[in-house]
Amino acid sequence: MPKRVDHAERRTEIAEALVRVAGRRGLHAVGMRDVAAEAGVSLRLVQYYFETKEKLLLYGLEHLAERFGERVSARLRAAGDDPGPRATVEALLMAALPTDDESRTFHHLYTSYAVMAVHDRALAAQPFIKNPDAAEDALTGLLRQAQDADLLEPGVEPRLEATALLAMSAGLGTGVLVGQRDPESAAAVLDHHLNRVFRTGTATGPRHIGVLPARHDQRADGS
Amino acid sequence: MPKRVDHAERRTEIAEALVRVAGRRGLHAVGMRDVAAEAGVSLRLVQYYFETKEKLLLYGLEHLAERFGERVSARLRAAGDDPGPRATVEALLMAALPTDDESRTFHHLYTSYAVMAVHDRALAAQPFIKNPDAAEDALTGLLRQAQDADLLEPGVEPRLEATALLAMSAGLGTGVLVGQRDPESAAAVLDHHLNRVFRTGTATGPRHIGVLPARHDQRADGS
DNA sequence: ACCATCGTGGTACGTTCGTATCACGAAACC
DNA sequence: GGTTTCGTGATACGAACGTACCACGATGGT
Structure with a gap:
């Protein structure tokens, strides 16, 4: 059934x-054959839509x-219409x-x-x-907003703080990933740190960390 | 010349x-053959001292x-005998x-x-x-010491702060590694953050960041 | 109705990888 | 001094990888 096929869609499926x-x-540990099998197509097809492995990886x-950006957006949307800078x-x-x-x-x-990417x-x-x-720009903007609204502790530099927070989040994420730390602990560290950046007694009451119930629609295959 | 050979030393050289x-x-991208060539020995030798690739990697x-630990120790020693908690x-x-x-x-x-390690x-x-x-324990201890000496800003939790600092350092390091950020910027972020943890006006005057002149005795081969 | 092109499958090729095998010289031990 | 063990080299093997090649059915254009 070689109907005319939407290449972009196919490429997305394979990706x-x-x-x-x-x-x-x-x-x-991923090879072209694995990708083909996972996508339910032949090796040739993966080669057809991405000529080379490098292009596939790219x-x-x-x-x-892109998916990650969508995820973050969804999280932000789920946080409410205008949840205040701290919650955002x-x-x-x-x-x-x-x-x-x-x-x-x-x-x-x-x-x-x-x-x-290093090599x-x-x-x-x-x-x-x-x-x-x-992301850094966006976070910096958010912090500046908060600062203008007098929601931050004095002495906080939005740009530097944004960088620090992002780096911290990334570092904590790695810790969680390798099993050194559990997600709750990481969230607690982040939360404590935000408490030292945002003035206490602000409108937003972040009592329990807003980790959504994880309604992920990931295909439940083999693993 | 098959004299009796110090296995530990040989293994270190290969590592x-x-x-x-x-x-x-x-x-x-590293294979056993690459390691052998780099060490100037035959493939067989690498196999001999580490039976399998997994053991070599381990x-x-x-x-x-170990080397990293030594490096950190050297840095600490180079910082002076008792340079104060902040400098340490x-x-x-x-x-x-x-x-x-x-x-x-x-x-x-x-x-x-x-x-x-994830898989x-x-x-x-x-x-x-x-x-x-x-590392986290050590840093926590350091911060607690500083806290006892009333060198920290109020509201700092040594344990949480230690975790945060380490995660931040790791995250910044990754940024530097992939070329997103330069080392000076990362150091500045770290420095600014420490200023918000340690009380200002303390003995140690950290005007310029103490990145040593990098007297590294790394073997200067090919690259 | 023809034909060029698209989507697809199967399969083969050359390379590289980790590992195993065989062989041998030199030392260590009794 | 014989023999056993140790260190070392060369090479072979089977698997897996990325890529290239060949063939063919279906479709769209004209």
């Missing part, structure tokens, strides 16, 4: 297969970053923590790509710079 | 070859962690930042191992838990 199998066995990273910042940072399977995979693969210049040109810088 | 070549081309990680903490955190080739390699390989249980049992926990 998602890549993400799934890489999340399950590690990016370094597209996989793009796809991953918290939602942003928490979204990056590996709390469920989906975010674990994100963190894991993103780190894998980062490691590869692969094609990868190094990818969203490792662009994407986190955007 | 260092592994670290060198992995730092140059990435851990995932030992490489141990060796890496700063030296500790700065040592983890990828500022020169040696620490870049450390950070890079350590992250590579961490990624592998390799033999690796997961290795110092990923033990080692950072020790």
Whole structure:
């Protein structure tokens, strides 16, 4: 049935297969054949839509970053219409923590790509710079807003604090990922730290950390 | 000349070859043959001293962690006899930042191992838990000391702050590693943050960040 | 109705990898 | 001094990998 096929859609399906199998066995252990099997297509097809493995990996990273952006947006939307700067910042940072399977995979693969990017210049040109810088800008903006509304402790530098928070979130995420720390502990550290950035007694009452009930629609296959 | 050979020494030499070549081309791209060539021995020898690749990698990680510990100790010693808690903490955190080739390699390989450890249980049992926990304990102790000497801002929780600082340092290190941020910027963020943890006007005058002139005795081979 | 093109499968090729096997010289031991 | 063990080299093997090649059915254009 070789009807005319939507290439973009097909590529997305295959990229998602890549993400799934890489999340399950590690990016370094993924071959074209694995991706093909996971996507339920032949090896030839993977070759057809992505001529080379490098291109597949590149597209996989793009796809991953995109999905992650959507996830963060969804988290922010789920935090309510105007939840106050503190809750927004918290939602942003928490979204990056590996709390469920989906975010674990994100963190894991993103780190894998980062490691590869150290020696692969094609990868190094990818969203490792662009994407986190955007996040930093957004967070800086949020903090500046909060500062203008007199919601921050004195002496807080929005830009430096944004960088620090993002780095902290990433570092904590790695700790969670390797099993050194559990997600609750990481969230607690983040929360405590935000308490030292935001003035206490603010409107938002962040008693329990807003980790959503993890309604992830990840395909429940083999693993 | 098959004199009796010190196995431990030989294994160390090979492990260092592994670290060198992995730092140059990435851990995932390293084969036994590369390690053998880098160490200047035959493939058989690598097999002889480490029966399998997995054991070689495991030992490489141990060796890496050990070297890193020595590096940190050296930094601390170089900071002076009793440089005050602030300087000690700063030296500790700065040592983890990828500022020169040696620490870049450390950070890079350590992250590579961490990624592998997600799916390799033999690796997961290795110092990923033990080692950072020790660092966290040490840092917590340092902060508690400083707190007892009334050198910290009020409201600082030593344990939580230690975790946060370490995570931040790790996250910043990754940023530096992938070229998203330069070392000076990372150091500045760390410094600013420490200013919000330690009381200002303390004895130690940390005007310029104490990144040593990087007298690293790394073998200057190919790369 | 023809034909060029698209989507697809099967399979083969060359390389590289980790590991195993065989062989041998030199020392250590009794 | 014989023999057993140790250190070392060369090479072979089977598997897996990424990629290339070949063939063919179906479809869309004209």
